[in-house]
Amino acid sequence: MADPVGASGPPRRAPLHRGRALIFLTVGSQVPFDRLSRSVDAWAARHPQTEVFGQIGRTAWRPAAMRWAEVMEAGEYLDLLKQAKVIVAHAGMGTVISAAEHGKPLIVMPRRADLGEHRNDHQEFTAKWLMTRPGISVVHDENELHAALDKADTLVPPDGLNSESCQRMVAVLREFIFDGVRPFQ
Amino acid sequence: MDNGSKRPRILAVASGGGHWMQLMRLRDALRGGDMAFVATHFSDYRQSIPPGARFYLVTDANKKDWLRGILLICELVRIILRERPDVVISTGAAPGYFALRLGKLLGARTIWIDSIANVGRMSLSGRLVRRYADLWLTQWEHLARPDGPHYIGAVL
Numbered sequence: 093m094a095d096p097v098g099a100s101g102p103p104r105r106a107p108l109h110r111g112r113a114l115i116f117l118t119v120g121s122q123v124p125f126d127r128l129s130r131s132v133d134a135w136a137a138r139h140p141q142t143e144v145f146g147q148i149g150r151t152a153w154r155p156a157a158m159r160w161a162e163v164m165e166a167g168e169y170l171d172l173l174k175q176a177k178v179i180v181a182h183a184g185m186g187t188v189i190s191a192a193e194h195g196k197p198l199i200v201m202p203r204r205a206d207l208g209e210h211r212n213d214h215q216e217f218t219a220k221w222l223m224t225r226p227g228i229s230v231v232h233d234e235n236e237l238h239a240a241l242d243k244a245d246t247l248v249p250p251d252g253l254n255s256e257s258c259q260r261m262v263a264v265l266r267e268f269i270f271d272g273v274r275p276f277q
Numbered sequence: 278m279d280n281g282s283k284r285p286r287i288l289a290v291a292s293g294g295g296h297w298m299q300l301m302r303l304r305d306a307l308r309g310g311d312m313a314f315v316a317t318h319f320s321d322y323r324q325s326i327p328p329g330a331r332f333y334l335v336t337d338a339n340k341k342d343w344l345r346g347i348l349l350i351c352e353l354v355r356i357i358l359r360e361r362p363d364v365v366i367s368t369g370a371a372p373g374y375f376a377l378r379l380g381k382l383l384g385a386r387t388i389w390i391d392s393i394a395n396v397g398r399m400s401l402s403g404r405l406v407r408r409y410a411d412l413w414l415t416q417w418e419h420l421a422r423p424d425g426p427h428y429i430g431a432v433l
Binding site: 276 | 285293294295296297298302305308309310318319320322325337364366392393394396400411425427429431
């Protein structure tokens with residue numbers, strides 16, 4: 093793939109340098125999150141030696157320092173995810189699962205409903221739980237984000253997925269689907 | 278699956294993003310069934326479904342957008358009439374809610390798995406779908422209650 097970037101948005105700068113440390117920002121496919129995107133772009137401006145790429149959503153704001161796309165197809169997203177050294181994201185479960193599956197350290201900033209970033213505060217709850225997991229740093233503002241990015245080299249990858257719990261779920265669902273067995277009465 | 282019994286027709290529905298990723302974590306639960314998948318946002322999700330399964334892309338909608346909601350329901354009606362599923366399973370959100378209700382009308386058994394993102398309480402779709410879900414599940418033990426939602430595990 094010569095161009096890992098989605099079809100949306102204006103022309104971009106040269107393609108990413110393969111093999112260089114990449115910070116990959118993703119705010120999910122549904123709603124932009126400019127507070128986070130701007131914070132990452134501000135960090136990118138001060139660290140020109142680091143590759144930073146952001147999937148910033150459909151928003152009027154345009155990054156000055158990092159490469160970006162509005163929305164990417166799933167294949168392009170996966171390509172950048174695999175290349176990334178650290179993922180920066182909203183507290184969305186898609187990203188959390190992707191990061192865990194690919195063993196990528198994750199920095200998350202939960203969206204806040206009071207700033208109009210989400211319909212409700214469920215990301216705050218998600219973040220409180222995420223904080224208890226290794227490999228995931230939770231930040232709440234630009235200062236905390238920059239501090240976490242400055243320490244990106246020391247971040248450890250998260251635990252793999254808890255396959256035991258998932259396998260149990262699959263087994264119960266199979267019994268219900270194929271044998272009509274209800275786990276509860 | 279060659280013991281003569283009919284393969285159940287399964288319709289698996291999820292919105293794009295986290296909901297879809299969670300559905301994909303549960304793919305093995307559907308193995309051996311006659312599968313169709315429904316998603317929003319990304320047509321290339323088609324590449325992550327098992328071989329032989331069918332795929333439909335539908336409009337995304339939320340409670341603030343009536344027009345898209347109506348469009349979504351029309352699309353789902355077409356899909357359900359065509360697929361005639363024995364089982365409808367969803368990890369959320371709005372498309373799954375409507376798919377479960379429509380599936381229920383045609384006599385399908387229905388499974389709702391609320392997103393693991395909902396740590397504090399069940400999602401709105403998850404609460405609304407209660408009466409229409411034969412299996413009504415949360416992925417959080419602390420949200421489980423004796424009369425549901427139930428907990429059988431989590432995808433993470």
